[in-house]
Amino acid sequence: MKKQPYNISRFFLLLIVFSVIFCRPSDLENANDVHSREFNETQILNCLLIGPFCTREVGVPIQPLVQLDFTNGSLVNSGPVVFNLSSQEWVPNWTTGKDGDVNGGLNFDTNNRYYSSDAGQDASLPMGAKPRTMCAWIKPTQLPANGSHQLIFRYGSTTTANASVLSLSTATGNKVSFLGFGYDALADYTVPLNTWTHLCASYNGGNTASLYVNGNWIGSPTFSGSGPLNTTSGAFVIGTWTGSGGLPYYWWGDSDAMRIYDIALSAKQIGQVYQTGIAYLE
Structure with a gap:
């Protein structure tokens, strides 16, 4: 034959x-x-x-409370918390998202662009000092001035500074930060301009927050200032601080794929969010 x-x-x-x-x-x-x-x-x-057939890891996906992907210009939260997002000033522009999808991300090119939910719609998010994780893809066009911040998104009350904030900061160098405003955790890192970068802050209820860039742990700084962290309900806001009578700390650049979990994700889980957008129970 x-x-x-x-x-x-x-x-x-x-x-x-x-x-x-x-x-x-x-x-x-x-x-x-x-x-x-x-x-x-x-x-x-x-x-x-790699390994015995590189077997697929089977797990149960963790449903974030907030999952904003902005697909096709949508402001609908895929998580269980309902937001009515609007702006009292100028609405953000729609732009190409981090996956290259048209109208799949938000652009902020002036100090007056932001979205805010109705008052009290953040009440189902982690309050007080409960564990939480906040993540987003960002593409900044500028970094904050020294002693200032640029807020990616936040929730909680700004009237008494009892908020929970994911941001970039500059204080004796560039930082990535998880802010309670007045009780803040900042880690040294200079996020590149005009480049998509994934940022996460994981908080377990203690006096530190673990910060990750592109799935890599960069530090677990201790909070400084007057604590403890005590988030109280206010509103969910994208791109600004607002409401406290102080500086608005507007975001400059693009943002996409925002997540809030009601647990402190591990380094492995944050790597999963960075790689695939989904974290799994361990």
């Missing part, structure tokens, strides 16, 4: 099929490829050669 010639294209087809079945997104090197599902042969081979 005549032997059939080896079909190299069939071999690579099988590799692609096996990668879909067995490979985890975390086993692939390029985060952008994970989002687009376009993997090259080197990534597939590396995955298949």
Whole structure:
């Protein structure tokens, strides 16, 4: 019987099929490829050669309370908390999101653009000093001036400064920060301009907050100022502080994929959010 010639294209087809079945997104090197599902042969081979078949990790997804992806210009929260978002000044612009989707992200190009929910609509988010995690993709066009902040999003009351805030700050150097305003955790890091960056703050209810950039832990700074953290209900707000009578601390740049969880996500879970947008129970 005549032997059939080896079909190299069939071999690579099988590799692609096996990668879909067995490979985890975390086993692939390029985060952008994970989002687009376009993997090259080197990534597939590396995955298949790691461990016993590089078995897919099965887990239960964690539902965030806030999941704003802004797909097709939507302000609807995919989480269970209902927001009615509006602006008393200028609404943010729609722009290309971090995945390249048209009208999939928000752009802030002036000091007056922001969204705010109705009063009290943040009441189901973690209050007091309860654990929480806040994440977002950001693409800043400028960094805050020394001694100032640029707020990505926040919730809680600004009247008494009892808010919970994810932001960039500058204080003796550039920082990424989780603010209670007056009780703040800041870690040294200079976020690049005009580049999409993933930022998370994980708080377990103690006197520190763990901060992550692009899935990497950069520090767990101790809060400074007058504490403890005591978030009280106010409103969910994107792109500004407002409401306290002080500086508004507007955001400059783009933002996308905002998340709030009612637990302190682990480093592994935050890596999952960065890679795939979903964290799983451990």
